[in-house]
Amino acid sequence: MSEPWGPHDLGGQEGGPIDLAEHDTAYWEWQIDAMVRLALKKNLISDFAELRDGIEQLTPDDYDQCTYYERWAKSLAYTLISRGVISEQQLSDQVDAVRARQEAEGVA
């Protein structure tokens, strides 16, 4: 057995019980799914392999603490920044703008 590559490479390790509880998909999760598919369609990212890569580059703590679509969101941001589609500054400015709008509307 070779050294694991990233926090996802778990084959052969004790995994514990599997949580089989059903859960609803939140609206923001549909939005992330749509953004990834749009980015693929527009060739801003190349393939699900590239989305996978961004997930596998997460730190073990991030990987363990994030839900499925949180990992997609982090990977999409990382990939678009790595490819120069957006800058970290643009992303953080946009997050600030959305937070400010939500606070103004009393949503957050």
Added chain:
Amino acid sequence: MEAVFEVGQRVRIADRTPPVHHRVPSYAKGHVGVIERVCGLHGEPEKFIRGNGEPRQRIYRVRIPQTELWQDYEGTDNDNLEIEIFEHWLEGAE
């Protein structure tokens, strides 16, 4: 594109760890199996990272006995893993 390996041939999965997504689990690296099926072509995962995946690579389904993969395996000798592996991860084995 001609397939390099044929059904029944013994192959070894490379034991390497490129620091990008590569679709080969560490537990299978370095192990020998038999080509169970010659599958289609797909872009090379490693070359999709800031790239377009070209050139496309042949995929094979490789059969490895579970007893070969896991030292303490308690099932029978007839239990196998069948895993799809890209051609550039395989070399012929005795």
